[in-house]
Amino acid sequence: MGMRVRPRLKRTLFLVTAISATVVSAQSAAATVKVHAHAQAPVKLVLWQNLGNGNQAQAVPLLINAFEKTHPGITISNVAQPRANYFALLQAAAVSQSGPDIVNMWTGLFTMQYRSYLENLKPWIPASELKQMGGTNWSSVGFNKPGAPYVVPLQQQFYIGFYNKALFARAGIKSVPSTWTQLFAACAKLKAIHTTCIEEGTQNLTGEFYPWYNLSYLMAGVLSPAQWEGLYNGKLPWTSPVVKNQLAKWHQLYSDGYINKDALTATNVQSAFLKGKAAIIVKGNWDTSQFSKALGSRVGVFVPPYSNTPMKKVVEFAGNGFAMTSYSQHKKQVAEFLQFMTSKQAGAIIAREGLIPDVSNVRTSNPLATTMINLVNSSHYSVYPMLDNVTAPGVVTSGSSVFPDMLTGGTSVAQATSSVEQAWHQLPASERGHTWASYSVPS
Numbered sequence: 001m002g003m004r005v006r007p008r009l010k011r012t013l014f015l016v017t018a019i020s021a022t023v024v025s026a027q028s029a030a031a032t033v034k035v036h037a038h039a040q041a042p043v044k045l046v047l048w049q050n051l052g053n054g055n056q057a058q059a060v061p062l063l064i065n066a067f068e069k070t071h072p073g074i075t076i077s078n079v080a081q082p083r084a085n086y087f088a089l090l091q092a093a094a095v096s097q098s099g100p101d102i103v104n105m106w107t108g109l110f111t112m113q114y115r116s117y118l119e120n121l122k123p124w125i126p127a128s129e130l131k132q133m134g135g136t137n138w139s140s141v142g143f144n145k146p147g148a149p150y151v152v153p154l155q156q157q158f159y160i161g162f163y164n165k166a167l168f169a170r171a172g173i174k175s176v177p178s179t180w181t182q183l184f185a186a187c188a189k190l191k192a193i194h195t196t197c198i199e200e201g202t203q204n205l206t207g208e209f210y211p212w213y214n215l216s217y218l219m220a221g222v223l224s225p226a227q228w229e230g231l232y233n234g235k236l237p238w239t240s241p242v243v244k245n246q247l248a249k250w251h252q253l254y255s256d257g258y259i260n261k262d263a264l265t266a267t268n269v270q271s272a273f274l275k276g277k278a279a280i281i282v283k284g285n286w287d288t289s290q291f292s293k294a295l296g297s298r299v300g301v302f303v304p305p306y307s308n309t310p311m312k313k314v315v316e317f318a319g320n321g322f323a324m325t326s327y328s329q330h331k332k333q334v335a336e337f338l339q340f341m342t343s344k345q346a347g348a349i350i351a352r353e354g355l356i357p358d359v360s361n362v363r364t365s366n367p368l369a370t371t372m373i374n375l376v377n378s379s380h381y382s383v384y385p386m387l388d389n390v391t392a393p394g395v396v397t398s399g400s401s402v403f404p405d406m407l408t409g410g411t412s413v414a415q416a417t418s419s420v421e422q423a424w425h426q427l428p429a430s431e432r433g434h435t436w437a438s439y440s441v442p443s
Contacts, residue, residue: 043333045076047322047348049104050086056154056286056320059353066378067340067348070366074333076102078150083310084207090114097327101334104324105151107138108389109232111440115150116140119324122148123418124335124434129342135318138385142437153318153358155350158285158372159213159302159386160314164295167195167279178310180249187258190279197258199278200407201266209264211403212388212396218246220384221307228384232391233434239414246306246408247413254407258427264404284319289354301371303381314372314381318358319389360400390440392431398423 048066051057057080058061064076073130079100081089087110093099094117106119121130127147130136138141139151163176171189175182187197213332219228222242230236236243251260252436260266260278270287272278274294282304289301322341324334340346347362355368356373363372375381388396398420424432430438 001031008193028164029069041073043074043330044326045074045102045330045333045337046079046091047076047102047104048079048086048100049083050081050083051104052080052083054269054286054434055289055353059154059355062349062353063341063346071333071336071340074336075161076337082234087114088119090113094325094327095416098325099325101155101325101328101330102337103323103325104154104320104381105139106120106320107135107151107153107318108143108385109392109436110195110389110441111139111150111323112141113393117326118150118395119326119328119331120148121152121324121338124324124331125152129339131292131441132342133318133358134360134408135321135358136261138318138389139321139323146438151321152322152338153321154341154355155286155318156356156358157386158314158316158356159282161280161282161302161371162273162291162368163280163300164273164276164278165297165300167193167276171195171279173425176300178302178305178307180306180308183305184253184256184258187253187256190392191257196260196272197277197389198253198260198280198282199266199269199272200259200263200282200395201269201271202264203269208400209404209407211399212386213405214250214306215399215403216384216387217282217304217306217311217313218250218386219243220313220315220382221311222246222304225258225348225382225384228387229436231387232432232436232439234432238395240422244413244417247403247417249306251407251413255409259407264408285372288366288394292366299368302369302376312379312381313384314375315384315386316372316376317386317389319386352368390436392427394422394427394431395423412423 013282049060053058060078064078068075090099090103130147130149133153135153135156137146140146167190173186173192177183177186190197197231200209202208219231227236229338231238254263270281273281303311303314322338324331324338328334340442342359344356344359344362347359350357350365351362353370356369357362376383402411402416402419405411406413
């Protein structure tokens with residue numbers, strides 16, 4: 001027969017067990033609270049960008065505010081840096097590992113050049129979220145792996161021409177020019193009514209004339225995308241006749257008086273266009289909202305017709321976005337922000353600023369932006385990347401120096417192209433491979 005436990009002993013054992021359970025429960029609760037508190041500990045992230053004061057820059061604080069509301073405990077400091085030495089600042093910060101957690105990064109070869117201090121986002125953002133973006137391939141090694149990017153695009157961008165419909169009508173221009181011949185004829189009519197045909201000037205981000213908007217269309221006008229790649233890998237020298245002929249026609253626009261004489265020094269590149277004193281300006285779609293507000297239905301978009309045959313080519317590209325620095329101490333929180341950038345909520349914010357979201361199934365309501373998108377989706381124009389994003393940065397720097405003077409006659413076409421070709425030959429071998437995709441990628 002087994003020993004029986006007296007009732008009092010049973011009660012004592014019950015109390016001990018209950019107390020132990022309570023202690024264990026309290027310890028577990030305390031541990032849970034501790035873990036929860038740790039998860040909610042305030043984290044301050046720093047974001048650097050070089051977007052100036054246009055629509056792109058205005059979208060950033062709106063995106064940050066929306067993110068912070070749904071991610072309590074995470075705050076993001078938005079630091080605007082000068083564009084002129086932005087990448088030098090990023091490199092210096094990377095060496096000291098004292099820089100930002102999030103950086104605005106240009107895509108294409110800029111991403112490849114600086115990716116040593118960027119974090120590949122494939123392990124950090126679900127593939128299903130990355131699939132929501134349309135331009136991540138341009139920040140992936142090889143430009144063909146959209147699921148392994150270094151940058152989440154801020155928007156889809158166009159280099160594009162804007163024109164004043166009212167000035168075209170006043171000059172008797174019945175259709176938008178689509179070839180060199182038609183462009184020169186339209187400019188002659190505009191000059192006859194004392195109106196600047198094409199306005200050029202310094203950019204508010206660099207304080208200098210930036211030639212690559214025009215250069216992208218000058219090269220697209222005569223080259224296929226495969227031939228255009230030759231400008232990167234050396235198959236097509238910058239001194240080739242096809243390149244020189246296009247640049248000579250661009251200079252002729254200036255020498256014939258169709259581009260404002262102060263093109264290299266005008267401090268507000270869009271001032272005359274906004275005031276209805278210039279008929280055409282070649283810029284990026286990030287100025288769409290500003291032009292729409294100033295000119296309303298009078299403004300239209302078209303591709304700069306730098307071609308002997310009707311121009312059916314357009315420059316569309318996920319030109320910049322946000323990246324995670326490899327040395328960030330808060331990668332999990334940075335990843336949360338970058339994942340937010342792939343959401344429809346973020347896309348809607350970007351669209352409201354007059355920009356074109358890179359997020360799938362989020363559309364812009366701006367009619368000018370819709371026209372740009374339709375060039376690709378409905379009119380089936382051939383799509384080119386931005387020339388400055390797929391040309392080695394050393395060559396971009398050289399071209400930025402010599403092509404403005406070439407436009408205004410300060411240097412000849414031959415001298416300018418020779419300087420750029422020389423800059424190409426001075427590049428390290430890793431920056432002039434057989435394809436864009438080979439840039440800085442170890443063999």
